[in-house]
Amino acid sequence: MHGSLSPNSSEGCFIKDRWSDKCFSVSNAAKEVYQIGARVLDRKGRLEGIEDINNRYPLLTRGWVFQEYYLSPRLLQCNYGEFTFKCFETSCCECNSRFAPHPARPFKWLGGGDLTGGIGNLQQFTDLPFGWVNVIRTYMSLRLTKSFDVLPAIAGYAQVLVPSVKSEYVAGLWKDKLHTELLWHVDTPNKYLKPRPQDTTAPTWSWASVAMEQRITYSKIHKLKYNHYDYPLTKAIKDVYWEAESPSNPFGKLKYAYLKLHSKLYQWYLRLSCPGASSRGYTFRWDLHINRGGKLISCPMDVKPLPVNGVDFDLRLDGKMNIRKETEEHGFVNCHEAASECRCKYLQIYLLHARRVDGSDKTADLLLILKKVAPVGVGGEPNCYERFGMLKVENEDASLPSWDNMVDGVIKSHEEEFWLF
Incomplete structure (x- = not known):
């Protein structure tokens, strides 16, 4: 009662x-x-x-x-x-x-959810990931006073689902379906995003690491009748490690959690602002550093633009950035640090190819956006990353080249073993 x-x-x-x-x-x-x-x-x-x-x-x-x-x-x-x-x-x-x-x-x-029947009707939640996303979409739209309670406040629900889902529960995701479970994003315009909480115990690759009162969903490939799809993440994920704060409650707060992966990473840049990006001068904009109608041709960075003809880029950030502290908190630097007059700031990011879909009329790729961080655990290994967001790239013509071919010779890539926290 x-x-x-x-x-x-x-x-x-x-x-x-x-x-x-x-x-x-x-x-x-x-x-x-x-x-x-x-x-x-x-x-x-x-x-x-x-x-x-x-x-x-x-x-x-x-x-x-x-x-x-x-x-x-x-x-x-x-x-x-x-x-x-x-x-x-x-x-x-x-x-x-x-x-x-x-x-x-x-x-x-x-929360505006549609979970009629409660836990008494488990079948609607055992279809991963889309059954589970109905649960977290409803749950994450609610409010919590403490961000570190995100996992504990849904622990009982997850625990009851385990026998039906038949998979291990890891930081709000299900281990056997990580290649699809990792493809969540915050379904909110970037300008309305909330900052990622500092006191969360969830890893950045979990939806539980972002602020509550936001809509969480999975990227949809709109109006696409696909002929083939592939999850490069399936081969990339080598292992997952996690330890609960309390051994008696593996569904609650976490002491740590990280993924071990081996895959190709694409090095690119996320631009915060650029004088050449707008006729009105200095503006704050979130955008991949791509050529949009020639507006960025004056940017002094020595990088080639991505081709954009017939290609739609949908950038989804995990949290709102603090504009005043972007340099110290997120690693944004000037295009030429020696040039004091330069106001364009960028952040080096790494793109991890997560999903590829080939359709009869267009193709789509989903990529996780990662940011390199200082060594965290794992014996001080240097290849440590955090999730920063998600990028969806849709080619409006199925005959256009795949992601790998499109960025060949434009974006530098390398293959390595790394850890995602």
């Missing part, structure tokens, strides 16, 4: 502004008297959407409530003016409405 109108765990389940019930009598022509009672459920008017529900039932926006809500076989909620009851088969309340809380029309709440 919980009070869905409580803003936090200390408020309890009883409302403080309780209104008296209204009772009156009516009689008909036969002088039969009937007693009628009316109860004020909510003085703020009827609910019109998810935002209204979240404002009046704040408990349903909290991350810790997620697994309690969906794992409980029976749920009794204390709402404004009445109790509601929910189980795997039905939902009812004192006023006999089918929906509680009571919107003007039925809405999905608790």
Whole structure:
């Protein structure tokens, strides 16, 4: 049982502004008297959407409530003016409405997810990764006070799924399907992204490392009837290591987690700003350093532009960057550090080919964006990286060259054994 109108765990389940019930009598022509009672459920008017529900039932926006809500076989909620009851088969309340809380029309709440049937219907979640993404999409849209609680607050849900999924659970992902599980991204425009929390215990390759209240999904290849697809990540992943903070709870906080990979990495640059990128002068822009209509031909960096004719680049960053501290926090440097007048900043990145799809009308490639970091564990090995985002490259013509052929002679590549934290 919980009070869905409580803003936090200390408020309890009883409302403080309780209104008296209204009772009156009516009689008909036969002088039969009937007693009628009316109860004020909510003085703020009827609910019109998810935002209204979240404002009046704040408990349903909290991350810790997620697994309690969906794992409980029976749920009794204390709402404004009445109790509601929910189980795997039905939902009812004192006023006999089918929906509680009571919107003007039925809405999905608790993150806007569609997890009807709760844990009692496991089949919809065992199709990895897309069954699981429905769970994390709902969960990650909620709120947590502490970022390091992201994994613990969903640990119970994951633990119950293990027998049906038949795979080991690693930092919010499933080990047997890592080549597809790693292809998540934050489905939010880059300018609205939240910074990656500093106190998370999840590795950067896990969705649990980014800020809550954001939509997590997998990259879709739009309008593509594919003839063939390949996951280079399958061969690249050599091993996965992780250790929980508490040996008794392998689903909770992590002491460490990293992947060992061996693959080709493409060296490229992520541009923060460039005077030649806009006619208005100095602007902050996120973009791969590619030739877009000749706007970057004045950039002094000695790199060739990627061909863009018929190619669509979709850049998805994992978190919002701190513009004022981008140099010290993310390694952005000037094109020519000796030239004080140069304002263009760039970050060297590495692209890891993750998925290739060949269609009848176009092709697509997914690449993980990595950033090299100082040696972290693993005996001080130098080849250590963190995930920075994801890049989707779509060729609008299936006859255009593949990713490898397109960047041959343009982007430098090398093959190495490395660790992803």
